[in-house]
Amino acid sequence: MAEGLDYVNPHYCPVYQRIISIDLCFDSLMALGRDVKVSSVKELAVVKNIEEARKICAACPYSEL
């Protein structure tokens, strides 16, 4: 785990461009990392460009859990 990141409290997500819960971060991270289907995370329905979101998520420090 990287230092300075909060894995307990909600934090800003560059994919949703809003503060999200740790649970949503984890679920989204799994979906964008292709471990589970994108359609399994209903919140991702608002994300128009999933390929771009995959890149943003991969570059996000919270993706290095």
Ligand code: SF4
């Ligand atoms: S790891 Fe992915 S889902 Fe979590 S905050 Fe970063 S961009 Fe958002």
